Amino acid sequence: MQTGDDTTVRRPSQLLGSARPGLIVPLLLSLLGLPALASPAPAAEISAVHLGAATFNPSLGQEVALSYTLSAADRVWVRVYDPDDGLVRTVLDGERQEAGSHEVRWDGRDWNGQVVPNEAYTFTVETGSGDVFDPTITTGGEVGDLTDAHFDQSAGTMTYRLPAAARVLVRLGVRNGPMYKTLVDWKPRVAGSITEYWDGRDEDGLVELWGKPGFSALITYVTLPDGTVIAYGNGGEPYRAFKLGRAAGRPEKPEREPPDDRAAALRPEGLVPPAWGRAPRVDLSFPKLDGNGNDGSGGVPSASDEVAVRVAVAPEDRELLMREQFEIILYVDDVFFAEAERGYLPFNYRWELAQLPEGDHVLTVNVASFHGQVGVASRKLRIER
Numbered sequence: 453m454q455t456g457d458d459t460t461v462r463r464p465s466q467l468l469g470s471a472r473p474g475l476i477v478p479l480l481l482s483l484l485g486l487p488a489l490a491s492p493a494p495a496a497e498i499s500a501v502h503l504g505a506a507t508f509n510p511s512l513g514q515e516v517a518l519s520y521t522l523s524a525a526d527r528v529w530v531r532v533y534d535p536d537d538g539l540v541r542t543v544l545d546g547e548r549q550e551a552g553s554h555e556v557r558w559d560g561r562d563w564n565g566q567v568v569p570n571e572a573y574t575f576t577v578e579t580g581s582g583d584v585f586d587p588t589i590t591t592g593g594e595v596g597d598l599t600d601a602h603f604d605q606s607a608g609t610m611t612y613r614l615p616a617a618a619r620v621l622v623r624l625g626v627r628n629g630p631m632y633k634t635l636v637d638w639k640p641r642v643a644g645s646i647t648e649y650w651d652g653r654d655e656d657g658l659v660e661l662w663g664k665p666g667f668s669a670l671i672t673y674v675t676l677p678d679g680t681v682i683a684y685g686n687g688g689e690p691y692r693a694f695k696l697g698r699a700a701g702r703p704e705k706p707e708r709e710p711p712d713d714r715a716a717a718l719r720p721e722g723l724v725p726p727a728w729g730r731a732p733r734v735d736l737s738f739p740k741l742d743g744n745g746n747d748g749s750g751g752v753p754s755a756s757d758e759v760a761v762r763v764a765v766a767p768e769d770r771e772l773l774m775r776e777q778f779e780i781i782l783y784v785d786d787v788f789f790a791e792a793e794r795g796y797l798p799f800n801y802r803w804e805l806a807q808l809p810e811g812d813h814v815l816t817v818n819v820a821s822f823h824g825q826v827g828v829a830s831r832k833l834r835i836e837r
Contacts, residue, residue, distance in 0.1 A: 495581040496526030496551070501679060503575070506617060506642045509685035510560020510567045516681045518543075518575050519555045520585070527580035530556050531705075532573050535619075535640075535727035536695060537588075538702040539563075540573060546580070560683050562699075568683050569691040571727060572619070572640035575679045576705070585679070589710045592677030595723065601669050605662045610635070610648045610669070617643050617680065618673035619724065623826070624650075627666040630783040630816040631826055632659055634731045638724060640682045641673075655828045658814060666786070674724050695728035696768075725823045732769035732827035736817050737762045752812060754834040757805055763817050764798040765827060773797060776822055783816045784808070795819075810835050 504517035518530065530544035540562050558575075562568050577585040594616075601612040614620070620641045625631035632654035652662040661667050740760050741753040753759075763780055765773065780799050782790040792799060803815070812834050819827040 494524045496522045496524040496528075496579040496583060498522065498577050498579060498583050498585045500553070501575075501577060501585050501587075503679060503681055505681060507682045507684060508560060510683055511685035513559075515557045515559045517555050517557050518577075518679075519553065520577055521553050522549060522551050522579070524581075525550045528554075529576075529578045531576050531578075532558055533576065533705050534568075534691075534695070534699070535572050535574070537705040538695070538699055539704065540568060540699075540702075543575075558681075563702075564698075567686050569689050569694045570682075570684045570686050571691045572617075572676055572680050572682050574677055575681075584708070586705075586708055587677040587679040588705075589708045592675045592680070594675045596673050596675075598671040598673065601671060603662070603669075605652060608649055608651055610650055611645060612648075612671055613645050614641055614643050614673060617641065617676045617682070619676060619727075620646075621670075621672045621824075622648065623670045624654075624661060625668060625670075626664065626786045627668045629666060629786040629788070630781070631818050631828055632661060632816065632830070633828060634826065637730050638727070640676060640680075642682065654816075654830055656830045658830050658832055659816075692728040692730060695726075723824060725821075725825055729772075729823070729825060731825050732773060732819055732821070733766040734817060734819050734827040734829035735762075735764045735766075736815070736829035736831050737764075738831065738833070752832045752834045754836045755805060756835065756837050759803050759805065759833065761801040761803050761815070762798055763801070763819065763829075765819060769827070770797050773819070773821055778819060778821045781818045781820065783818075785813055786816075805835050808835055810837055 498520055500519070500521040502519045504519070508514040508516045522528070525548065527546045528544055528549050529542065529546055531539060532541045532543060534540050541558065542563075543556050543558050560568055574588060575585075576587075596615070596618075598612050598614075601610055603610050610622070618641060619638050620636050621638050622634070622636035623631050624633045624635055633650075634655070635648055635650055651657075653660055738753055738755075738759050739762050741755065761782075764770075774797065777794060780792045780795040781788065782801070790801065792801075797819075812832055814830055814832055816828070816830040
């Protein structure tokens, strides 16, 4: 249609059709007299996450600071989880924060305000727009062995160096023979030089391992995730008691799949028991000799031709072991002499002594689960004929 001044007039549909796609909705709203829609807020990304300390002592009122940066304003959740993914504390519960750097502090107390047990605890940060900082899916879980530990008998110490903060297992024994002691049972340790204290003897104090032929130390570690802090100083509540007691049934962290390129670096399934797991406590006894006044010279029971042996574990350990496969291995004076695969507990055995010379001998038992936990006990027996 033409006007007198030869100006082209277009219909509303033509106006919309000629507009750029991004202007169609605002133009339509303007023609209808409605307010324009606001642009969607940008998603807040989390970066520069940093812990202010590797360890802290909540029992002395110490706190640990967690800092992070948001790329945009958003609601934020900061949570603390135990090493078995149980929720320990929600430090920040959906509070709105502006873009920029932020810091929160955790006092090392749980949901009830009680000081947490000595263990390693990991932070997560999440935003309302869906960004997640969960270091357990991208860091940690790498396995290594150490062979260069230094033993100082005069100081009663063992020293080694960790390349990163890690959960550590230290076992002491005799090469091709029994394991005599678990010195460190998958405990968290910081990166750098670590000193452990040891009196040089086995689990029951019967065998001097300093300088023993074939003595060996096995040190295995699994690195901890970033964003992990180690709490210490709580001497009243072991983590196992906490986890099996008042922390049982706590909400757990959602499962998140690690990137495909992480699969090869992570620890094999089942290598490390749950953080509340430990080497089972083993009781090794001679039922017909113990408690019958037959304690020999120096408190060592004596026998001549045979002796009944009983192997048992603490009730709470028996329940866990009986759920899976395990084996019982017996050694005499460092030498293997019997085993029971797929054993039952308590385990009873008749030990024939005819092939052993007179004198004192050490019987050692290793109770080994298929998850790598090994309980140890030793007893002396005097053979007299």
